[in-house]
Amino acid sequence: MSEPFRVAVIGAGFSGVMTAVHLLRTQTARPVQVLMVNRSGAMARGVAYGTQSPNHLLNVPAGRMSAFPDAPSHFLHYCQRRDPSVTAGTFVPRSVYGEYLGDTLAEAVAEASPNTLEQAVAEVRDIRPTAEGVTLELSDRRMLLADRVVLAVGHHPPAHPPELTAEFRASQWYVRDPWAKGWLDRVPKHLPALLVGTGLTMLDVALDLHPAGVVGAVALSRRGLMPQPHDPNVAPAEPGHRPPEIEDATTVREYLAAVRRCVEAVEANDGNWRQVVDSLRPITPLLWQRLSVPDRERFLRHLRPFWDVHRHRAAPACMEAVEGLRANGWLSVRAGRLVSVTLNQDNVNVTVLPRGQEQPVMLQVGCVINCTGPSSDVTAANDPLLNHLFAAGLARPDPLRMGIDVTGNGAVIAADGSPSPVLGYVGPLLRARDGEGTAVPELRVHAARLAARLAAECG
Secondary structure, three states: OOOOEEEEEEOOOHHHHHHHHHHHHOOOOOOEEEEEEEOOOOOOOHHHHOOOOOOOEOOOOHHHOOOOOOOOOHHHHHHHHHOOOOOOOOOOEHHHHHHHHHHHHHHHHHOOOOOEEEEEEOOEEEEEEEOOEEEEEEOOOOEEEEOEEEEOOOOOOOOOOOOOOHHHHOOOOEEOOOOOOOHHHHOOOOOOEEEEOOOHHHHHHHHHHOOOOOOOEEEEEOOOOOOOEOOOOOOOOOHHHOOHHHHOOOOHHHHHHHHHHHHHHHHHOOOOHHHHHHHOHHHHHHHHHHOOHHHHHHHHHHHHHHHHHHHOOEOHHHHHHHHHHHHOOOEEEEEEEEEEEEEOOOOEEEEEEEOOOOOOEEEEEOEEEEOOOOOOOOOOOOOHHHHHHHHHOOOOEOOOOOOEOEOOOOEEEOOOOOEEEEEEEOOHHHHHHHOOOOOHHHHHHHHHHHHHHHHHHHO
């Protein structure tokens, strides 16, 4: 048998797992050996699907969450084998999706021969292209050889709110990452918690804090915007829901005007704004790539919060539960700016400037929980591997530091602008190229395409 084609996949979340699955299922002249490297050892979980809380539901219904672009009902059938009551419109727990990915990978491994999968539990500290391929140095000092490397690194922990001092960030009264294990055990129950951020992460955190016995919570963001819920009564988007003027638009201002006009027209004909927003999904990368860098920055600064709450919607049951917490007074959602945080012996004094007001208000809370979501600046994320790749010139951040520069076929772009012949990327950092890259319907396509390209290069 010929020497195997060795592909190292760094990361074991959705993108890494599905790239591995497609590679294992491929039929090539040489056997494919997939080596998955991740630091936790947990396969098919990552940030999104590692939660075990029954309160954390997928934000997309089961009928649209297949991991395979060519098998749209794959996940739905998986769920129905477990629970026949699940329908295409059911929002199932995210932990179920993690189990689904794990089972999908296990099935691919069982049927892979002569292809194989190996796992290494470690961090990759160094990547060095050589004449023979690529050498990876792991945190346990092992050296691995591969023909190709797929970077499937995902989200980074939230950036610290700038108002927090280093002393406070190091204290027990601050939770930087509410996805880290054990964070809930550190939250005092006798005082309200301050949740910085009012997006999807805040919803999950609030739904964990309430049953844990915390007396209340205050959620704070600059605009106080909360995610809109999905509406199961709204029909899917059709081509006629797409703003016609947007095809020729080239600026954020023109995009916004086109969307507003289209929403007015659609709703005047008994349609729904959700259909207009969803109609843009297939062309979002094109719209983003058409913008100049200053216009992209303008969108991020002024419009992104409004886009996010309409584009990334919440499961109806989650939204209903959170609205119930607001109605009974347990949760307060405020628009304003965090001014300062002061530690006391057993509580935290927070100064907040409400939006549109001149006088700050004081709050006494038990802790501050960062709910701002994953860091959006790859150069500030303190990721050792990415920092190494940037320093070595093997990769480069995009001008807005949202992610890394990647070609249309998934090749990492080096500092000199050349596409790497051995490094590929798939994952949420594709937002640099496509404006978005965090959702399964897009990532499943990218994973399949990258795996197909690597299989073609196997020879």
